[in-house]
Every structure is written in C-alpha cells, then in structure tokens.
Amino acid sequence: MAEGHAVHGMAGRVRRLVGQPGRSSGPVSDVFDPGLLDGLAVADAEAHGKHLLVHLDGTSRSGHFHLGMHGRVSVRHHRRALGADGLPRSHPPVPDGLAWRLLTGSFLLEVTRPTICELLDPEGVARLHARLGPDPLREDADPETAVARLHRSRRPIGLLLLDQSVVSGIGNVYRAELLWRARIDPHSPGNAVPVEALRALWQDAIDLMGIGLGAGWIVTHPDQFRSARDLLVRGEVVPRWPKRYAVYLRRGRPCPRCGLTVVVERMGLQTAYWCPGCQVLHA
Ligand SMILES: [Zn+2]
Structure with a gap:
C-alpha cells in the first residue's frame, strides 16, 4: 500500500495540471459522476495521510481517492491533436480498472483501481480532514x-x-x-x-x-x-x-x-x- 509520502508525491504530480481545462471521463457510480467535472481545470491537489483530494475550478466538488493496495494515479504528458476548444479531439485507450481520467491539452491524469473514488462537497472535505490525524x-x-x-x-x-x-x-x-x-x-x-x-x-x-x-x-x-x-x-x-x-x-x-x-x-x-x-x- 502506498504510504503517505507516495500520496503527497501524487498530489504534486496532479498539480502539474493546474489551470488546464480537461475532458473528464470514467464510470459513473452513486458517488462519482465524471461528467460533472467535464471541461473543468484542476485548481489544486492535496494529500492527507493516504487520501488524495483533487479540487477543481468552477465547482465546489472535489475528487476524493484512496488507493488501497492496488490503486494507482498516473500523470503523463501526451501529444494529441487539439480541437478548436483547446481540448484533445480523441482519447487514448482506456486502461483496465480506470476510475477517472482527466485529459487536458498536454497531460493525461488517470486514477485506476482506487478503493475510494467519490465527489465530496466542502463539508465532506472538512469531515475527511477532521477524522484523519495529523499528517507529518x-x-x-x-x-x-x-x-x-x-x-x-x-x-x-x-x-x-x-x-x-x-x-x-x-x-x-x-x-x-x-x-x-x-x-x-x-x-x-x-x-x-x-x-x-x-x-x-x-x-x-x-x-x-x-x-x-x-x-x-x-x-x-x-x-x-x-x-x-x-x-x-x-x-x-x-x-x-x-x-x-x-x-x-x-x-x-x-x-x-x-x-x-x-x-x-x-x-x-x-x-x-x-x-x-x-x-x-x-x-
Ligand atoms: Zn537491535
């Protein structure tokens, strides 16, 4: 399982996407709808313990992920043709276990096989911070x-x-x-x-x-x-x-x-x- 330093490292990589609007996709569940994040840009990302929070501009919702034993967050550069809206016109192949993808003009963020993948409102984010102990x-x-x-x-x-x-x-x-x-x-x-x-x-x-x-x-x-x-x-x-x-x-x-x-x-x-x-x- 990723220990806290690794999740902080992931948050740092997700921050490379700050300010870049992206195409949001992934499976819809009761607690996560990637469509609500489509066209939005990452505003910030943070880790608290082994939990990753991705905050987005233009919405009060934040993505909350816990990776458990097998989850993964990857952030990669990509080169794809862009449409008039500045967003990629095509999508890379979908990896097994994809939970969320944000494809911006130059970066591909993918969360795969998390044990938690949900959208939290500000109260939910506050509750998460409150139930976690201090993080070194x-x-x-x-x-x-x-x-x-x-x-x-x-x-x-x-x-x-x-x-x-x-x-x-x-x-x-x-x-x-x-x-x-x-x-x-x-x-x-x-x-x-x-x-x-x-x-x-x-x-x-x-x-x-x-x-x-x-x-x-x-x-x-x-x-x-x-x-x-x-x-x-x-x-x-x-x-x-x-x-x-x-x-x-x-x-x-x-x-x-x-x-x-x-x-x-x-x-x-x-x-x-x-x-x-x-x-x-x-x-
Ligand atoms: Zn000894």
Whole structure:
C-alpha cells in the first residue's frame, strides 16, 4: 500500500495540471459522476495521510481517492491533436480498472483501481480532514496534537502509529523503521512512552517521510538517509538504490545496531518487525 509520502508525491504530480481545462471521463457510480467535472481545470491537489483530494475550478466538488493496495494515479504528458476548444479531439485507450481520467491539452491524469473514488462537497472535505490525524507531511499538522493523541492512549504505540485517526500517512514500513530508529518496542503503551520520545518520533517521521517524498521511495537506512538528504539539498535526484531496511522484512536476520535477531509478529492487520535487543519496552 502506498504510504503517505507516495500520496503527497501524487498530489504534486496532479498539480502539474493546474489551470488546464480537461475532458473528464470514467464510470459513473452513486458517488462519482465524471461528467460533472467535464471541461473543468484542476485548481489544486492535496494529500492527507493516504487520501488524495483533487479540487477543481468552477465547482465546489472535489475528487476524493484512496488507493488501497492496488490503486494507482498516473500523470503523463501526451501529444494529441487539439480541437478548436483547446481540448484533445480523441482519447487514448482506456486502461483496465480506470476510475477517472482527466485529459487536458498536454497531460493525461488517470486514477485506476482506487478503493475510494467519490465527489465530496466542502463539508465532506472538512469531515475527511477532521477524522484523519495529523499528517507529518502537511504544513498544518500540529506536532503537539500528534504527541497528545499518541500519549493519551493505552494501546501499543505500534498500533497507534497505523491508526489513521491518531496520526495519518504512516504505513507498515515507516512504522517498523521509525520505532527501530527511536529504540521503542512497538508493544509499549502510548501513555508509557515519554513525551520527549514521542516528540522526537514525530520529528523523525517528518524528516524520514520528507526524504521519502523527495526521493520518491522509502529511504530509512541511516547511510542511505544521509546520502539521499545530501542529494536533495543540492537539488539532485536520488537514484533507486537497492532498498535497505534496519528491521522491515528482515525476519531472522541480525539487527544492524545490536546484532540480535529481528523478530516478526502479527500486530493489528499487519506484520510488525522489530528488534528485542535494542528497542525498549516502556511500561
Ligand atoms: Zn537491535
């Protein structure tokens, strides 16, 4: 599943269409009618956690998409003959699972296989924001709200980090690597983890996911993190190095910090990876 950094990356690509009227098409459902968006231009796009919102000029409705396990958003340049209205005269072939397409004079935006595809009015958008926890990659995220939500619960921190109503955008990879970097055992109840440790965890989520957004893939290993940050500071592209994790997907292998064997277990709906040697249980 795409974690938050990937959805923020999608929002950034959708913003390339801002101001360009497009032909809107796709299957009609009870909650989505692409015809209502035909001829309109993207005004803005934003991510909140793993949810993508596309706002359009000339309507109060916004497209709301969640990609689940198999959904995809693609934005591509295209060259097609334009009609007198400035819009393409023909359409590219329809891909399997297409939910929404916006074809402008120079870009093709396609959403395929989402688990949520609906139009929201401003109240619906406000309700969505209200039910999602602070997102480390959003400028309006309040760190103290995030810390307070984590600290007021007796549930394990490993579950709280994945609960999108507590904090949003963190998925299984970031959960595993953030807790390892913070040396926190995922079973520690949220209210037993010191507030200072939660503040540091939140800041690390901002740093790590910010690098993930800039690189376009999840970079967490300390060596790769430093190299990626240096490249991004210089405005350069981060290559797709072989992915290296400290604990994620490293069942039975030695922890790079203490050498003890990484363990794996079911935690909530997902598999948790952690090191019993150097991740401390706060109780
Ligand atoms: Zn360890």
